[in-house]
Amino acid sequence: MLSKKTSLGIKNGSAIRAMFVEGKLMAEQYGAENVYDFSLGNPATPAPEKLKEVLIDKINSEDPLVLHGYMNNAGFPEVRKTLAEDLNRRFGTDFDEGDLIMTVGAAGGLNITLKAILDPKDEVVVFSPYFGEYRNYVENFDGVIVETKPDLETFQPDLSDFESKLTAKTKAVIINTPNNPTGVIYSPDTMEKIGTILRAAQERFGTQILLISDEPYRELRYDGKEPDFLTKYYENTIVGYSFSKSLSLPGERIGYVAVPKAVAGHDELVAGISLCNRILGFVNAPSLIQLAVAECVQEKTDVSFYDRNRKTLYEGLAELGFSAILPEGAFYLWMKSPYPDEKKFVEMAKKHRLLLVPGSTFGCSGYVRIAYCVSHDMILRSMDSFRELAKEVGCYA
Amino acid sequence: MLSKKTSLGIKNGSAIRAMFVEGKLMAEQYGAENVYDFSLGNPATPAPEKLKEVLIDKINSEDPLVLHGYMNNAGFPEVRKTLAEDLNRRFGTDFDEGDLIMTVGAAGGLNITLKAILDPKDEVVVFSPYFGEYRNYVENFDGVIVETKPDLETFQPDLSDFESKLTAKTKAVIINTPNNPTGVIYSPDTMEKIGTILRAAQERFGTQILLISDEPYRELRYDGKEPDFLTKYYENTIVGYSFSKSLSLPGERIGYVAVPKAVAGHDELVAGISLCNRILGFVNAPSLIQLAVAECVQEKTDVSFYDRNRKTLYEGLAELGFSAILPEGAFYLWMKSPYPDEKKFVEMAKKHRLLLVPGSTFGCSGYVRIAYCVSHDMILRSMDSFRELAKEVGCYA
Numbered sequence: 001m002l003s004k005k006t007s008l009g010i011k012n013g014s015a016i017r018a019m020f021v022e023g024k025l026m027a028e029q030y031g032a033e034n035v036y037d038f039s040l041g042n043p044a045t046p047a048p049e050k051l052k053e054v055l056i057d058k059i060n061s062e063d064p065l066v067l068h069g070y071m072n073n074a075g076f077p078e079v080r081k082t083l084a085e086d087l088n089r090r091f092g093t094d095f096d097e098g099d100l101i102m103t104v105g106a107a108g109g110l111n112i113t114l115k116a117i118l119d120p121k122d123e124v125v126v127f128s129p130y131f132g133e134y135r136n137y138v139e140n141f142d143g144v145i146v147e148t149k150p151d152l153e154t155f156q157p158d159l160s161d162f163e164s165k166l167t168a169k170t171k172a173v174i175i176n177t178p179n180n181p182t183g184v185i186y187s188p189d190t191m192e193k194i195g196t197i198l199r200a201a202q203e204r205f206g207t208q209i210l211l212i213s214d215e216p217y218r219e220l221r222y223d224g225k226e227p228d229f230l231t232k233y234y235e236n237t238i239v240g241y242s243f244s245k246s247l248s249l250p251g252e253r254i255g256y257v258a259v260p261k262a263v264a265g266h267d268e269l270v271a272g273i274s275l276c277n278r279i280l281g282f283v284n285a286p287s288l289i290q291l292a293v294a295e296c297v298q299e300k301t302d303v304s305f306y307d308r309n310r311k312t313l314y315e316g317l318a319e320l321g322f323s324a325i326l327p328e329g330a331f332y333l334w335m336k337s338p339y340p341d342e343k344k345f346v347e348m349a350k351k352h353r354l355l356l357v358p359g360s361t362f363g364c365s366g367y368v369r370i371a372y373c374v375s376h377d378m379i380l381r382s383m384d385s386f387r388e389l390a391k392e393v394g395c396y397a
Numbered sequence: 398m399l400s401k402k403t404s405l406g407i408k409n410g411s412a413i414r415a416m417f418v419e420g421k422l423m424a425e426q427y428g429a430e431n432v433y434d435f436s437l438g439n440p441a442t443p444a445p446e447k448l449k450e451v452l453i454d455k456i457n458s459e460d461p462l463v464l465h466g467y468m469n470n471a472g473f474p475e476v477r478k479t480l481a482e483d484l485n486r487r488f489g490t491d492f493d494e495g496d497l498i499m500t501v502g503a504a505g506g507l508n509i510t511l512k513a514i515l516d517p518k519d520e521v522v523v524f525s526p527y528f529g530e531y532r533n534y535v536e537n538f539d540g541v542i543v544e545t546k547p548d549l550e551t552f553q554p555d556l557s558d559f560e561s562k563l564t565a566k567t568k569a570v571i572i573n574t575p576n577n578p579t580g581v582i583y584s585p586d587t588m589e590k591i592g593t594i595l596r597a598a599q600e601r602f603g604t605q606i607l608l609i610s611d612e613p614y615r616e617l618r619y620d621g622k623e624p625d626f627l628t629k630y631y632e633n634t635i636v637g638y639s640f641s642k643s644l645s646l647p648g649e650r651i652g653y654v655a656v657p658k659a660v661a662g663h664d665e666l667v668a669g670i671s672l673c674n675r676i677l678g679f680v681n682a683p684s685l686i687q688l689a690v691a692e693c694v695q696e697k698t699d700v701s702f703y704d705r706n707r708k709t710l711y712e713g714l715a716e717l718g719f720s721a722i723l724p725e726g727a728f729y730l731w732m733k734s735p736y737p738d739e740k741k742f743v744e745m746a747k748k749h750r751l752l753l754v755p756g757s758t759f760g761c762s763g764y765v766r767i768a769y770c771v772s773h774d775m776i777l778r779s780m781d782s783f784r785e786l787a788k789e790v791g792c793y794a
Contacts, residue, residue, distance in 0.1 A: 001514055001605055001607060001660075001661055001662040001665060001666045001669075002513055002514060002662070002665055002666065002669045003512075003513065003514055003515050003516045003519075003538075003669075004516055005516075006512070006513045006514070006669040006672060006673065007665075007669075009669075009672050009673075009676065010665065010668050010669060010672055020467075020469075021469070040467065042462075042466055042467045043462075043466075044462070046460075046461040046462055047461040047464075047465050051461075052456055052457075052461070055452075055456050056453055056456055056457070059449055059452050059453055059456075060449075060453070063443075064443040064444040064448075064449070064645065065439075065440075065441070065443055065645070067444075067648075068444050068645060068646040068647070068648050068649050069439055069440075069647060069648045070417075070437065070439045070647045070648050071648060072417075072418070104501055104650070104678070104679060105678070105680060107678035107679070107680050108678045108679065108680075109678075110678060111677060111678030112678075115400070115403070115537075116399055116400065116403045117398055117399060117400055117403070118400050119400045119401055119402075122400075133675075133676065136676035137676070137678060140512075140676065140677060140678075141400075208398055210398060248461065248462070248465060249465045250465070250466060250467045251464075251465050251466045251467050251468060251681060251683070251684030251685075252465050252683050252684055252685060253501070253679070253680060253681070253682075253683050254683075263398070264398055265398040265399070268398060268399055268404075268407065269398045269399065271407050272398075272399045272400075272403040272404075272406075272407060275403060275406050275407055276403060276406075278530075279406065279530065279533035279534070279537065280508060280537060280677070280678075281501070281502070281504035281505045281506075281507060281508030281509075281534060281677075281679075282501060282504075282505065282650070282678075282679070283502060283504050283505075283650060284648060284650070285650075286648070286649050286650050286651075286683045286686065287648030287649055288648075288649060288685075288686070289683065289685070
């Protein structure tokens with residue numbers, strides 16, 4: 001009954017999602033407290049209390065025909081206005097309601113954007129390691145993913161490799177900083193250079209190249225780092241955002257796409273993304289939660305919660321002889337596998353009831369991703385298993 | 398910046414959505430009370446009081462990490478179980494949680510289903526007149542829409558035309574009863590014959606043909622008609638459902654796809670639809686509203702509200718000399734245009750501040766759709782405009 005693409009997709013599966021299911025099965029077998037599932041980027045801090053109050057207030061006071069009703073495909077105008085003004089206040093931008101499209105999460109936003117712009121065989125450049133779903137999103141619309149290499153010391157992009165990968169077929173570049181899976185933040189210097197390279201490529205090929213900044217982790221930064229807003233480095237930059245991590249709402253599927261006025265063909269692009277929101281079957285972002293997030297823009301997730309996990313995990317693993325990148329943002333630790341084939345390492349970890357995600361899922365073998373959006377207690381308890389694992393692989397005597 | 402398909406899509410627009418926007422502009426110009434917007438299928442009865450109670454109870458008592466968190470791509474298992482049991486109780490089916498996938502509305506459900514099954518050039522048969530978005534949904538995945546004619550007396554499908562349109566490339570048939578835009582319910586006799594024709598075609602071509610029953614209006618039936626459940630007429634039938642109309646939640650985007658165990662390749666199909674829910678960017682149906690609808694399965698929308706509108710509108714228009722099909726379900730009236738080119742008629746109606754949708758939007762020229770999911774008062778007030786219109790077209794002296 002299935003299409004060829006879908007059959008293949010089922011065969012390949014999603015390593016992360018498969019682990020999510022496997023983790024649940026292991027929890028049943030060994031007891032939830034004895035399984036250390038570091039596989040999924042599910043926020044561990046609860047949604048802010050304010051959200052609860054806003055939801056209840058809306059449900060009690062708003063006309064249900066508005067609260068649960070259709071609106072423009074781009075979302076409630078007043079919600080978009082509020083979010084635009086918040087961005088302007090924080091980042092000195094000049095968005096208004098006509099520049100934002102409310103989306104069914106960042107994933108929905110990326111898909112409707114890619115559908116809006118991609119003709120078959122158009123190329124979309126990504127920086128390895130990258131969120132593996134980008135490949136599916138691009139291939140949904142018959143685009144071609146082009147991977148560029150990282151600098152293996154810093155996990156900033158290798159910019160000369162990036163430059164060499166741009167062609168006349170390059171339609172878009174997806175950037176994700178703070179990065180999933182590495183936790184690295186691309187430096188202002190990196191961003192300046194990316195802007196310069198893209199401008200030169202546009203000139204060279206006589207094309208427009210859209211830089212799509214996928215920013216679910218925008219606010220999740222450590223060591224006092226303030227959020228950056230990438231539209232200032234390159235004119236043709238749009239921002240895809242999700243409230244999944246910042247308000248701990250991953251199941252609600254709520255985000256937006258922001259298109260600065262400076263983007264080439266701004267009006268058509270906004271109209272195209274709204275159109276694709278409709279015809280791809282999203283129709284609109286869920287209504288009640290749209291209204292609620294607009295009143296929670298001042299709310300912040302508890303970054304200190306993740307920061308404590310980050311330090312405990314990073315230091316604990318270093319002591320055991322593992323080598324990892326110190327995360328600057330997001331809630332992932334990117335650790336070197338003791339073997340070039342990290343899948344072997346992942347399987348060994350499973351025997352110690354540790355669920356890690358292989359780097360090849362992110363287009364970068366030889367590493368694993370450890371999602372530390374878990375309870376601090378679990379990290380402490382997991383250390384015995386990591387110690388056993390370290391002994392087994394011989395990085396700890 | 399846009400792809401060729403999207404550019405074309407913007408040019409063609411959606412007549413219904415364009416009217417939604419136009420209606421808002423006209424309301425500003427003439428005052429909302431003087432514009433009779435019959436263009437959009439937005440429920441006019443509020444969501445049931447029970448839903449409000451359930452939402453507030455969930456928000457107050459449920460762990461926010463569960464309430465707003467990720468779950469399996471197919472949805473919360475307990476929600477699927479509850480909905481499966483409700484279907485079994487009502488329709489004598491044997492669904493369990495593994496047969497249901499929670500979706501971002503019926504539109505999301507249709508898209509992930511079509512993505513799961515369609516290879517390029519596969520054909521999807523629809524019965525004219527049909528919801529115009531089906532064409533977009535099929536073309537999203539490079540499928541080809543094949544239209545079959547209606548019987549112009551009854552607006553039941555013309556079954557010999559249907560039979561002649563089935564080929565070795567027919568992958569699916571979409572059926573929608575109670576029908577948008579006609580309000581007609583396909584009779585058990587029609588359904589039996591469709592089943593027989595499909596079985597014969599499968600035999601003839603050595604293929605499997607999936608019948609997709611799009612059922613947002615399942616419960617909206619008049620004159621005491623009980624909901625039918627179409628899986629009993631043909632084995633390879635799946636059901637796409639939405640709570641948009643039955644619980645008046647169109648903005649929340651919540652529905653499901655139900656795959657009976659008898660469907661060929663059941664397990665792969667369920668896995669494929671779940672996979673496509675993920676990779677097309679829906680990820681999962683919104684979490685809070687998933688949990689809420691599961692506790693509202695016994696709730697019913699106020700059919701008598703729409704029934705009163707139906708009678709007033711149908712009788713009022715008949716008195717003015719207009720010719721329409723008496724709706725048996727849904728909340729649309731299908732009216733013959735006095736001119737073969739109904740777009741001319743729609744433009745004339747606009748001058749009387751009446752917003753109607755041209756039949757060509759539904760693949761059937763010469764008719765207009767009047768959505769009577771509006772206040773009863775608006776229908777009464779609109780009659781003066783309809784009278785003026787009738788005079789202008791000469792069907793009323």
